[in-house]
Amino acid sequence: MSIAPAGPQTGAQLIWESLTREGVDIVFGYPGGAILPTYDAMTEYTIRHVLVRHEQSAVHMADGYARASGRVGVVVATSGPGATNLVTGLATAMLDSTPLVAITGQVGSGLLGTDAFQEVDITGITRPVTKHTYLVTRAEDIVPAIREAFAVARSGRPGPVLVDITKDAQQSRATLDWEAAAPQRHLRHLPAPLDQIALAQALDLIRSAKRPIILAGHGIQLSGARAEVLALAERADIPFAITLLGLGAVPATHPLSLGMMGMHGESWVNRAIQEADLLLALGMRFDDRVTGKLKEYAPHAKKIHIDIDASELNKLVPVDVAIAADLGDVLRALLPQVPVADRSEWLGSIREWKGDSAVRDIKNLPDDGHLYAAHVMHDLWRLTKGEAVVVTDVGQHQMWEAQYYKHDGERSLITSGGAGTMGFALPAAIGAKLARPEAEVWVVAGDGGFQMTFAELMTAVQEDVKVNIAIINNGYLGMVRQWQALFYEGRYAATPILSPDFVKLADAFGVHGQRVEARSELATAVEAARTVKGTALIEFKVEQEDSVYPMVPAGAALHDMIRRPAPSVLAETGQDPV
Amino acid sequence: MSHVLVVYTDDEPGVLTRVASLFRRRGFNIHSLTVGPTERPDVSRMTVVVDTDEATARRAVEHLRKLVNVLEVQQLGIGRANVVRDLALIRVNAGPTRRSEVLQLVEVFRANVVDIADDSLVIECTGSLGKIEALVDTLRPFGIIELGRTGAVAMARGTRTPVKAAIAPLRTGGGAMSV
Numbered sequence: 001m002s003i004a005p006a007g008p009q010t011g012a013q014l015i016w017e018s019l020t021r022e023g024v025d026i027v028f029g030y031p032g033g034a035i036l037p038t039y040d041a042m043t044e045y046t047i048r049h050v051l052v053r054h055e056q057s058a059v060h061m062a063d064g065y066a067r068a069s070g071r072v073g074v075v076v077a078t079s080g081p082g083a084t085n086l087v088t089g090l091a092t093a094m095l096d097s098t099p100l101v102a103i104t105g106q107v108g109s110g111l112l113g114t115d116a117f118q119e120v121d122i123t124g125i126t127r128p129v130t131k132h133t134y135l136v137t138r139a140e141d142i143v144p145a146i147r148e149a150f151a152v153a154r155s156g157r158p159g160p161v162l163v164d165i166t167k168d169a170q171q172s173r174a175t176l177d178w179e180a181a182a183p184q185r186h187l188r189h190l191p192a193p194l195d196q197i198a199l200a201q202a203l204d205l206i207r208s209a210k211r212p213i214i215l216a217g218h219g220i221q222l223s224g225a226r227a228e229v230l231a232l233a234e235r236a237d238i239p240f241a242i243t244l245l246g247l248g249a250v251p252a253t254h255p256l257s258l259g260m261m262g263m264h265g266e267s268w269v270n271r272a273i274q275e276a277d278l279l280l281a282l283g284m285r286f287d288d289r290v291t292g293k294l295k296e297y298a299p300h301a302k303k304i305h306i307d308i309d310a311s312e313l314n315k316l317v318p319v320d321v322a323i324a325a326d327l328g329d330v331l332r333a334l335l336p337q338v339p340v341a342d343r344s345e346w347l348g349s350i351r352e353w354k355g356d357s358a359v360r361d362i363k364n365l366p367d368d369g370h371l372y373a374a375h376v377m378h379d380l381w382r383l384t385k386g387e388a389v390v391v392t393d394v395g396q397h398q399m400w401e402a403q404y405y406k407h408d409g410e411r412s413l414i415t416s417g418g419a420g421t422m423g424f425a426l427p428a429a430i431g432a433k434l435a436r437p438e439a440e441v442w443v444v445a446g447d448g449g450f451q452m453t454f455a456e457l458m459t460a461v462q463e464d465v466k467v468n469i470a471i472i473n474n475g476y477l478g479m480v481r482q483w484q485a486l487f488y489e490g491r492y493a494a495t496p497i498l499s500p501d502f503v504k505l506a507d508a509f510g511v512h513g514q515r516v517e518a519r520s521e522l523a524t525a526v527e528a529a530r531t532v533k534g535t536a537l538i539e540f541k542v543e544q545e546d547s548v549y550p551m552v553p554a555g556a557a558l559h560d561m562i563r564r565p566a567p568s569v570l571a572e573t574g575q576d577p578v
Numbered sequence: 579m580s581h582v583l584v585v586y587t588d589d590e591p592g593v594l595t596r597v598a599s600l601f602r603r604r605g606f607n608i609h610s611l612t613v614g615p616t617e618r619p620d621v622s623r624m625t626v627v628v629d630t631d632e633a634t635a636r637r638a639v640e641h642l643r644k645l646v647n648v649l650e651v652q653q654l655g656i657g658r659a660n661v662v663r664d665l666a667l668i669r670v671n672a673g674p675t676r677r678s679e680v681l682q683l684v685e686v687f688r689a690n691v692v693d694i695a696d697d698s699l700v701i702e703c704t705g706s707l708g709k710i711e712a713l714v715d716t717l718r719p720f721g722i723i724e725l726g727r728t729g730a731v732a733m734a735r736g737t738r739t740p741v742k743a744a745i746a747p748l749r750t751g752g753g754a755m756s757v
């Protein structure tokens with residue numbers, strides 16, 4: 001930490017001083033005229049700066065950094081186009097509740113509102129995709145704004161905050177008064193003390209339930225409530241279904257873990273939800289991708305919903321008990337009173353349904369010697385012993401990853417869930433690796449999404465970051481092609497996509513590149529990627545027109561799943577084949 | 579159904595936009611929205627009337643509470659437990675033949691005539707939303723030329739604790755605007 005000199009400092013210095021005092025060790029950014037005073041002051045401080053190749057990637061990197069570590073990610077960009085390039089990243093972070101602070105330069109305060117060169121109303125543009133935004137026009141307001149921005153980003157349901165600072169505010173001077181700038185307004189709406197009546201009602205429902213199921217969401221991770229959730233599940237013998245962002249928050253291989261729910265969830269999980277008599281929704285928000293048709297969702301179930309964001313309660317699914325509070329706090333209050341139970345009958349029926357289902361069984365893939373994406377995910381899981389941090393892009397490969405890579409560790413899957421932002425994986429993985437240098441980080445991306453942000457390969461090289469990259473090349477924008485196949489009579493409008501020679505591309509960036517076309521080559525390539533120094537890329541040429549199954553078509557009821565069309569033998573084992 | 583939300587906010591540029599865009603973004607239908615100063619110089623007070631069911635109104639309250647600039651939100655019914663007042667200015671046709679008829683109605687509604695022209699009057703009326711609507715309906719057959727309303731301002735009856743003073747707006751002088 002730098003020692004603040006006595007007397008006034010420039011606004012630019014105050015920015016770095018504030019970041020340092022907030023515990024920031026790294027920022028992701030891109031310079032330009034309106035933020036130049038801040039860049040000029042940067043070298044006086046120990047904070048590391050990662051120069052990205054596009055500002056959108058800076059936000060994804062900060063997002064990956066924050067999701068991998070639980071700390072606040074920080075982004076710096078210039079005004080105008082630099083700032084507007086942040087928008088997709090901020091929306092991605094907002095929908096997945098990632099704490100970020102983005103600092104943008106703005107034209108001089110005297111020019112505000114005049115359409116000056118590179119002036120855009122970035123606080124206006126980003127208002128709906130951030131928790132809060134600030135326009136700072138004076139040096140003395142910088143520290144209070146940044147301190148409050150961090151507090152807002154972290155508190156309650158986390159999210160991104162943008163601080164737009166005019167060039168003259170960066171250049172003029174003010175005296176640092178850290179204590180006087182202590183944030184308070186984020187404390188205005190702390191959750192009320194736990195509602196004892198609601199807790200008692202929840203206990204009653206848990207006691208009398210015969211077929212309860214926990215819906216485990218991202219909030220478990222954000223609240224740090226893994227131990228409490230597992231204690232509840234084990235004590236009351238309640239199985240848990242996991243949302244996409246909940247994967248890793250609770251361990252996939254736990255005996256009470258059922259697997260992923262929703263559109264591409266396991267059929268037995270969705271069936272268990274539909275037949276349950278009690279849903280315990282923990283830190284999740286009943287996204288349409290997990291409920292299917294709301295009218296027919298969990299028709300027999302009483303519902304308990306615990307989430308720190310009160311506006312999520314009774315939003316889409318009316319519930320019997322709604323508790324707006326930190327999940328860990330609620331569970332710690334509940335646990336001592338939850339009776340020990342044995343629900344082997346209920347667990348037995350779910351196990352039976354699982355016995356009929358095909359989704360997890362790689363043996364059911366057509367035996368045609370082709371390489372399937374599912375093979376890649378499954379083998380990657382085995383070869384990394386399930387211990388990697390996997391950062392996925394968006395599309396079919398994302399769903400296959402979620403189905404076949406079993407995440408036990410916390411913060412071990414980083415994926416854009418709420419926004420489904422293609423291009424997220426590579427930059428987010430670089431951020432994740434910088435947050436956790438000891439972790440083995442894998443990118444799983446499609447040929448389409450990888451092409452959106454692959455310029456960040458050069459950032460990985462320049463910053464000497466090792467991520468391993470699996471490109472699942474199916475020659476299509478596969479998830480869209482799948483919808484065209486299923487719902488648009490196979491008209492593949494604008495979904496075939498060409499790719500460069502990825503091995504040569506890797507070579508051009510100076511990273512290790514390999515191509516895998518058969519399952520037999522897979523393990524060697526993965527081992528090589530893991531052991532080479534620096535970033536390594538593997539292009540997996542997979543079956544082009546495979547689809548993700550099972551699938552609940554958009555708008556259908558959760559139990560109306562399309563299954564993989566029967567190949568030869570449908571010998572479901574529920575066991576892992578290898 | 580109408581619900582009245584009283585929202586106490588920091589008196590800062592951009593707060594009105596935040597509240598209004600929240601309602602737009604979440605699809606809550608605003609019937610009226612008024613803003614004005616309060617007994618505290620750093621706090622503004624909005625009265626928002628929304629047409630929606632009870633559950634949605636409650637969700638609107640929770641969304642408002644997530645805004646950093648919002649100090650407090652009260653949800654009031656439009657019934658007698660609360661004072662809800664709207665002011666209307668109504669320019670109505672009132673030529674010599676019908677003028678006395680109009681003036682009688684103004685009397686009945688305890689409204690005021692604030693401007694007189696050759697064949698029209700401007701009537702000022704303060705009251706509950708229901709009263710104003712009733713007056714407007716009654717005057718309609720005469721021909722309403724122009725109608726302007728302030729939108730409701732509301733206050734609960736009885737005593738109430740003042741807005742939490744503890745958590746002050748972010749101010750070090752001019753202040754970073756929460757724009």
Ligand SMILES: Cc1ncc(C[n+]2csc(CCOP(=O)(O)OP(=O)(O)O)c2C)c(N)n1
Pocket residue numbers: 393394395396397398420421422423445446447448449450472474476477478479480
């Ligand atoms: C930025 C962005 N644009 C468009 C989409 C719509 N979309 C969702 S999945 C998908 C296809 C992704 O293709 P690819 O990256 O090759 O992955 P695959 O589905 O083939 O595994 C598209 C276009 C999106 N999610 N994000």
Ligand SMILES: [Mg+2]
Pocket residue numbers: 395446447448472473474475476477478
């Ligand atoms: Mg593809």
